[in-house]
Amino acid sequence: MSAREFFIWLSTLSPFLEIVVIVGVFLAVVALILFFVEIAPRKGRVYTYIRLAACIAGPAFVFWFLQSYQWAIASAAVFGLLFFFLDKRAKDGQGSLFQLWGFLTPAIALILVGLVVPTIQTFIQAFMNSSSTQFIGFANFEWVFTNPQNVRIIVNTLLWVLIAPIVSTSAGLAYAYFIDKTRGEKYYKILVFMPMAISFVGASIIWRFMYTARPEGQNQIGLLNQIIVWFGGEPYNFLADDPWNSLWLIVVFIWIQTGFAMVVLSAAIKGVPTEQLEAAELDGTNGWQKFFNVIVPGIRPALIVVLTTISIASLKVFDIVRTMTAGANNTSVLANEMYTQFKNFEAGRSAAYAVILFILVVPLVVYNAVQLKKQREIR
Numbered sequence: 001m002s003a004r005e006f007f008i009w010l011s012t013l014s015p016f017l018e019i020v021v022i023v024g025v026f027l028a029v030v031a032l033i034l035f036f037v038e039i040a041p042r043k044g045r046v047y048t049y050i051r052l053a054a055c056i057a058g059p060a061f062v063f064w065f066l067q068s069y070q071w072a073i074a075s076a077a078v079f080g081l082l083f084f085f086l087d088k089r090a091k092d093g094q095g096s097l098f099q100l101w102g103f104l105t106p107a108i109a110l111i112l113v114g115l116v117v118p119t120i121q122t123f124i125q126a127f128m129n130s131s132s133t134q135f136i137g138f139a140n141f142e143w144v145f146t147n148p149q150n151v152r153i154i155v156n157t158l159l160w161v162l163i164a165p166i167v168s169t170s171a172g173l174a175y176a177y178f179i180d181k182t183r184g185e186k187y188y189k190i191l192v193f194m195p196m197a198i199s200f201v202g203a204s205i206i207w208r209f210m211y212t213a214r215p216e217g218q219n220q221i222g223l224l225n226q227i228i229v230w231f232g233g234e235p236y237n238f239l240a241d242d243p244w245n246s247l248w249l250i251v252v253f254i255w256i257q258t259g260f261a262m263v264v265l266s267a268a269i270k271g272v273p274t275e276q277l278e279a280a281e282l283d284g285t286n287g288w289q290k291f292f293n294v295i296v297p298g299i300r301p302a303l304i305v306v307l308t309t310i311s312i313a314s315l316k317v318f319d320i321v322r323t324m325t326a327g328a329n330n331t332s333v334l335a336n337e338m339y340t341q342f343k344n345f346e347a348g349r350s351a352a353y354a355v356i357l358f359i360l361v362v363p364l365v366v367y368n369a370v371q372l373k374k375q376r377e378i379r
Contacts, residue, residue, distance in 0.1 A: 315357065
């Protein structure tokens with residue numbers, strides 16, 4: 001049975017049998033990894049025979065599964081070389097080096113396949129035409145930075161990065177500090193953290209209904225417009241009022257991320273040494289002075305992590321914009337436009353947006369890594 005025949009056969013089974021087969025294959029893969037990590041490198045004649053049998057059984061299985069002599073020969077070479085080193089290593093110990101590589105290899109392979117290779121392909125594609133058949137240099141980037149609409153998209157993205165992280169972190173910090181050690185603290189925190197349990201798409205749908213506006217004189221189904229009408233105002237189309245519509249989209253993001261900031265900063269506040277707080281009280285500081293001179297410096301590492309994390313998330317925001325406006329009325333951002341260009345079969349321009357987004361994210365990631373390294377050195 002070839003791989004193709006196996007998947008065709010799998011598709012003919014009932015869903016419950018498919019689950020059983022898939023779980024069985026997963027357990028077989030886990031057993032294979034454990035074999036290479038724990039059993040194969042061991043010392044002794046018995047394990048030497050096991051390694052020899054694996055050198056034969058491995059290529060035989062590859063030939064049966066793929067129905068290919070070439071793959072069987074290649075796998076025989078790989079198996080033979082691998083078990084040769086395993087056998088050599090087993091004479092000196094339990095094969096700790098192979099245990100290390102056994103655990104690291106799946107992660108390294110996933111990083112290469114899912115991150116490194118696509119990144120290189122995207123960078124190359126950014127300098128190609130829409131069909132990726134001809135090198136056109138910086139033409140895609142020139143189109144991005146010379147088109148007024150594209151410049152507005154970049155400005156919108158920077159607006160997200162400037163407003164969302166600062167407001168989310170400030171609100172989360174204020175909430176974490178002022179309800180710290182108060183009665184019912186955990187219930188208040190649950191209420192703020194609940195939006196984090198909702199996906200960006202789910203939150204966008206909720207807020208789109210909140211913002212919905214109907215013509216004057218009709219029943220308003222949007223909560224905010226109904227409140228406006230109750231106070232004698234006219235229905236306001238939140239998502240069509242340029243440039244304020246981008247701000248109303250950012251509100252949704254802040255609503256979600258404030259819970260994340262609050263939880264992380266609350267844990268950091270509880271970690272501030274009580275000796276510092278008591279010393280500040282003995283010096284006669286008031287609440288604001290204690291907050292700015294003791295609490296904030298004490299949780300600086302956590303503040304940096306929260307700010308950079310939310311900044312990276314705001315740079316990559318896609319779901320909220322795509323679900324609520326699809327980029328209409330000048331609300332598009334880099335990630336949304338990247339998808340739009342790809343959907344329009346403009347692979348080169350889409351890749352150019354991806355590269356710009358990558359370049360904007362990298363400094364934040366590097367800064368976060370540097371700060372974490374400094375914290376480890378201090379400890």
